[in-house]
Amino acid sequence: MTKRDAILDGTQAAQRLHAALGTRKAIESGAQNRIDVFRVAMDRGALLLFRPLKGLLGAYLGQPNFPRSGIIVSTQRDLHVQRFTAAHELGHMTMNHAPSLDGEEIGLWRGESSDPQEVEADAFASEFLLPRWLYIHHASRQQWAKRELSRPDIVYQMSLRLGASYDATCWGLQGHGIVDRSVADKLRAYEPKELKNEALRGRGKLANPWADVWVISEADTGLTFEGSPDDIVIFRCKERAAAGYLWDEAPLREGGFELLVDTREIFSGDEIGAAVTRVIVARVPVARHYEVSLQERRPWQPEEPATQLNVAFDLLGKEQGLPRFAREMMAAA
Ligand SMILES: [Zn+2]
Secondary structure (H helix, E strand, C coil): CCHHHHHHHHHHHHHHHHHHHCHHHHHHCCCCCCCCHHHHHHHCCCEEEEECCCCCCEEEECCCCCCCCEEEEECCCCHHHHHHHHHHHHHHHHCCCCCEEECCCCCCCCCCCCCHHHHHHHHHHHHHHCCHHHHHHHHHHHCCCCCHHHCHHHHHHHHHHHCCCHHHHHHHHHHCCCCCHHHHHHHHCCCHHHHHHHHHCCCCCCCCCCCCEEEECHHHCCCEEEECCCCEEEEEEEECHHHCCEECCHHHHHCCCEEEEEEEEEECCCCCCCEEEEEEEEECCCCEEEEEEEEEECCCCCCCCCEEEEEEEEECCCCCECCHHHHHHHHHC
């Protein structure tokens, strides 16, 4: 089997699984918010556990040595790596591979492995977590065209919405032919750390280098985001202040957010008047689920909001032990 064949096999296996699960339809209709690889792995019959693993990112255990499929994912890496590793192991399971112990060599389109089974599992994971249609889905929601998708700050925000690392997101953009290789090379030259600092512009400090900076706008309404409790969330919303419309920030505090900065950026210049962007920088004190419903309205007409922004955040960080959804199911039973 050539490497090219292995990539094609893995990609097609992921596409078949998504087709069987109806993932694309569920996400495009808004019924589902993200690709929940942990849930899919367990629904397909795997026993999935997150454990400290020395020198390994994950492992797939199954026939012939083990009676039942098992997936173990390291707790020593962040949620993005956990998701990719679980998808890689799900690939081994879906394609009836032999048991596999996976170290740092697994990855996206990098082609570091020459073992066809590993190439297949990597191609499966890439296509399963980062299908072309998911990029298109988020890009069209945000009105990000090709020009925007060559900007590192935008690609970083895309990566957060995809639930993947910045690096993986760049490889996906290139692999799907959304940007040219030269553009992808330039994007990859940026470190996520720089992009986080650029988004913050000194308006907050990250508690740890793995924490992310979310930039949320009206275009995100209806979405649920998955991050860590150390993340910083920046709401950037257009405010028609000249017409008397203001965003009411009170529901953020009521929803449990701590507000670090609340300011307005004003760009004057055209005849219509100054464009105002309301910028609120917030973070959360504890790891949990958060829901926010913000309205832009005239203080004297509170019943008639001009714009609404409804978003939810699962700021729970990486997984440990059993996957959270499974623990919740057991607690509810
Ligand atoms: Zn593997």
